[in-house]
Amino acid sequence: MSIVYHEASKVFHLYNKTVSYIMMILPNGHMGQLYFGKKIHDREDFSYLLELAPRDMASYLYDNDRTFSLGHIKQEYPVYGSGDYRHPAVVVLQNDGSIYSDFVFSKYRISAGKPRLPGLPATYTESDDEAETLTIELRDTHDNLELNLMYTIFANGGIIARSASISNYGHDSVQLKTAMSLCLDLPDHDYEWMQFSGAWARERALHIRRLEYGIQAIDSMRGHSSHEQNPFIILKRPPADEFQGEVIGCSLIYSGNFLAQAEVESHGTTRILMGINPFGFSWKLNSGEQFQTPEAILVYSPNGLNDMSQMMHRLYRSRLARGYWRDRVRPILINNWEATYFDFTEEKLIQLAQKACKCGIELFVLDDGWFGKRTSSKAGLGDWIPNSERLPDGLKGLADKIENLGIKFGLWIEPEMVNADSDLFRAHPDWIYKVPGRKPCHGRYQYVLDFSRQEIVDHIFEKISLLLESANISYIKWDMNRSLTDVWSSGISAEQQGEVFHRYILGVYQLYERLTTRFPKVLFESCASGGARFDAGMLYYAPQGWISDDTDAIQRLSIQYGTSYGYPISSMGSHVSASPNHQLHRQTPLWTRANTAYFGTFGYELDLTRLSDNELSKLKIQTDFMKKYRQLIQFGRFYRLLSPFGNNVTAWMVVDENRNEALVGWYRTLNVVNGPFTRLHLQGLDESCFYDVMEFVEGSPSAVTSHYGDELMNLGLITSDASSGQYADGRRESCDFDSRLFYLKKK
Numbered sequence: 076m077s078i079v080y081h082e083a084s085k086v087f088h089l090y091n092k093t094v095s096y097i098m099m100i101l102p103n104g105h106m107g108q109l110y111f112g113k114k115i116h117d118r119e120d121f122s123y124l125l126e127l128a129p130r131d132m133a134s135y136l137y138d139n140d141r142t143f144s145l146g147h148i149k150q151e152y153p154v155y156g157s158g159d160y161r162h163p164a165v166v167v168l169q170n171d172g173s174i175y176s177d178f179v180f181s182k183y184r185i186s187a188g189k190p191r192l193p194g195l196p197a198t199y200t201e202s203d204d205e206a207e208t209l210t211i212e213l214r215d216t217h218d219n220l221e222l223n224l225m226y227t228i229f230a231n232g233g234i235i236a237r238s239a240s241i242s243n244y245g246h247d248s249v250q251l252k253t254a255m256s257l258c259l260d261l262p263d264h265d266y267e268w269m270q271f272s273g274a275w276a277r278e279r280a281l282h283i284r285r286l287e288y289g290i291q292a293i294d295s296m297r298g299h300s301s302h303e304q305n306p307f308i309i310l311k312r313p314p315a316d317e318f319q320g321e322v323i324g325c326s327l328i329y330s331g332n333f334l335a336q337a338e339v340e341s342h343g344t345t346r347i348l349m350g351i352n353p354f355g356f357s358w359k360l361n362s363g364e365q366f367q368t369p370e371a372i373l374v375y376s377p378n379g380l381n382d383m384s385q386m387m388h389r390l391y392r393s394r395l396a397r398g399y400w401r402d403r404v405r406p407i408l409i410n411n412w413e414a415t416y417f418d419f420t421e422e423k424l425i426q427l428a429q430k431a432c433k434c435g436i437e438l439f440v441l442d443d444g445w446f447g448k449r450t451s452s453k454a455g456l457g458d459w460i461p462n463s464e465r466l467p468d469g470l471k472g473l474a475d476k477i478e479n480l481g482i483k484f485g486l487w488i489e490p491e492m493v494n495a496d497s498d499l500f501r502a503h504p505d506w507i508y509k510v511p512g513r514k515p516c517h518g519r520y521q522y523v524l525d526f527s528r529q530e531i532v533d534h535i536f537e538k539i540s541l542l543l544e545s546a547n548i549s550y551i552k553w554d555m556n557r558s559l560t561d562v563w564s565s566g567i568s569a570e571q572q573g574e575v576f577h578r579y580i581l582g583v584y585q586l587y588e589r590l591t592t593r594f595p596k597v598l599f600e601s602c603a604s605g606g607a608r609f610d611a612g613m614l615y616y617a618p619q620g621w622i623s624d625d626t627d628a629i630q631r632l633s634i635q636y637g638t639s640y641g642y643p644i645s646s647m648g649s650h651v652s653a654s655p656n657h658q659l660h661r662q663t664p665l666w667t668r669a670n671t672a673y674f675g676t677f678g679y680e681l682d683l684t685r686l687s688d689n690e691l692s693k694l695k696i697q698t699d700f701m702k703k704y705r706q707l708i709q710f711g712r713f714y715r716l717l718s719p720f721g722n723n724v725t726a727w728m729v730v731d732e733n734r735n736e737a738l739v740g741w742y743r744t745l746n747v748v749n750g751p752f753t754r755l756h757l758q759g760l761d762e763s764c765f766y767d768v769m770e771f772v773e774g775s776p777s778a779v780t781s782h783y784g785d786e787l788m789n790l791g792l793i794t795s796d797a798s799s800g801q802y803a804d805g806r807r808e809s810c811d812f813d814s815r816l817f818y819l820k821k822k
């Protein structure tokens with residue numbers, strides 16, 4: 076990898092074996108974008124890429140010149156008001172009321188590795204040879220602002236990390252109105268835009284559309300990244316698919332209000348902007364202060380969507396997630412939520428844990444309802460003290476009893492929230508977001524604590540620390556069950572209210588940082604009514620997240636498949652739940668529920684005391700299976716093979732880094748009578764090696780067949796052996812919501 080600056084042509088070229096990112100200092104000192112794409116040879120001068128042209132209605136910077144217009148020049152961090160009529164990356168409201176800035180190149184530095192971003196989650200390096208960072212310093216001398224644009228190129232893969240910081244060296248304060256993390260001007264708009272949208276219980280469904288003239292965008296104004304949209308989009312060339320063609324992934328490492336926008340302007344170029352949502356945002360930057368934007372990640376692949384996703388997976392799994400659990404296989408857990416909801420006694424919990432233990436489950440998670448007066452969603456949030464009626468021996472008593480059974484103990488918390496019916500609220504009614512003189516909205520009967528105020532974060536930190544110290548707690552599920560409303564803080568001046576959304580998420584990050592530092596071996600799982608805050612920001616603190624409250628195995632295929640475009644398998648909380656399923660009331664076979672949930676962190680979310688001995692014995696087979704293959708599943712290379720979006724059959728597979736073994740999941744939503752002959756083309760195998768292939772039927776291996784890697788990838792694996800309705804070996808009939816699991820081992 077290399078970052079070069081060509082002094083004579085004023086061109087910067089960041090490149091590695093996969094990607095080139097080229098920009099130049101424009102004649103007016105702003106930064107111009109020249110190229111982002113497949114790696115090309117370096118050369119002295121790329122300034123011929125600067126397209127200058129006289130155009131009617133353009134506005135020009137130089138006297139007697141009708142070519143240099145910011146209106147048609149591709150830029151790195153554009154401003155509004157001097158000829159560029161596209162949406163800008165930065166807007167600064169100054170004391171004289173002007174919103175025009177002029178950031179001019181001042182100097183640059185190149186450093187090995189990657190600096191951390193103060194107070195924000197970001198990718199990192201573990202040694203300096205993993206990446207190189209270019210910082211470009213620009214200055215606006217009129218109001219003495221300094222803009223630093225940071226670009227990190229990683230040694231491996233087509234990955235560029237970007238962020239910006241703005242420092243005020245003037246006497247007066249200014250108001251930042253927009254400060255995006257990323258601007259990417261592309262020379263054309265021959266792209267399809269892919270976004271991952273949904274709602275509660277159906278998160279991250281893939282939607283694709285052609286880029287068109289005008290603006291297309293996704294965003295969140297809810298105070299968290301949301302079920303509705305995810306801060307991750309993909310641009311792909313129309314013919315590109317999973318395995319070939321040009322693809323650009325853009326991911327924002329941020330959990331609050333965001334915007335991802337594509338603007339196709341009238342000459343057909345595309346401007347991508349990504350960062351904190353400018354709606355409702357402003358930030359007062361006093362003299363001597365600095366504002367740091369979140370980090371955005373750009374991933375380029377010339378080899379299709381799977382390759383782009385695999386780069387994202389590697390980066391986020393190993394250089395965004397951190398800590399003790401980062402590289403460790405995840406414990407198989409049982410969560411009592413769908414088993415009991417709020418209705419439990421200690422006795423019931425112990426019964427569940429005893430069964431769990433027999434099934435080989437490693438961690439028992441006590442979900443909502445163990446504290447304060449929390450016997451429904453109407454009370455107790457904020458009072459992080461065990462309910463002594465429900466847990467007569469306290470949390471420690473329960474945790475010890477569970478540990479004595481031989482499994483670990485984990486706990487649910489929702490630290491950002493409070494019910495009006497709670498001691499915390501009675502003591503501090505002014506700690507929630509509400510506008511003076513107005514009645515605040517509730518969500519699920521709860522209110523949001525003002526985490527922009529340090530004393531509130533400190534209070535919660537103390538309470539949760541005490542909790543974690545009070546018992547043997549190995550795991551925390553950190554939930555967040557409502558969007559923000561009435562966002563007004565008494566801790567800050569009227570002119571700074573536009574900061575509160577961002578300060579809220581900074582408070583959340585701070586609490587996560589302090590708790591994960593103080594309790595480094597506790598496994599944190601993020602959650603927000605399922606997947607309403609499943610984003611890269613959270614992954615920095617919690618290496619896994621509950622991706623959805625929908626535990627139906629078939630709905631989960633879409634959710635897991637959609638999530639896999641931008642996030643690694645090791646990050647996806649996935650559980651086997653009851654049939655009929657509690658969200659969709661669908662009945663699915665136990666093997667399909669497991670075959671779907673294996674491709675994640677794996678666990679259970681059902682009342683084990685209601686299962687038959689036969690079913691319990693199957694669970695034991697499942698946990699044995701997962702223990703054997705979870706290293707491969709959670710840390711192997713994941714390939715999407717057949718998409719659930721609009722199709723009856725879904726398939727995916729994981730292959731270990733050495734291509735020695737692989738696991739293939741195949742799922743069919745509705746049974747097909749007298750069906751066609753089908754073959755599934757596998758990926759990522761060693762072409763010239765022989766693989767033993769066996770099918771696991773409810774955990775038991777079938778007869779082995781052997782095939783070359785190229786056979787399996789080009790001819791495919793036969794998946795129509797039950798096209799008559801009966802599997803060839805007669806072991807069972809095919810059915811709706813059927814699934815199959817194949818294991819491949821190099822000979």
Ligand code: DGJ
Nearest residue numbers: 412442443602604605624
């Ligand atoms: C929402 C979560 O997504 C569920 O798994 C569960 O923890 C409930 N909250 C508890 O209130």
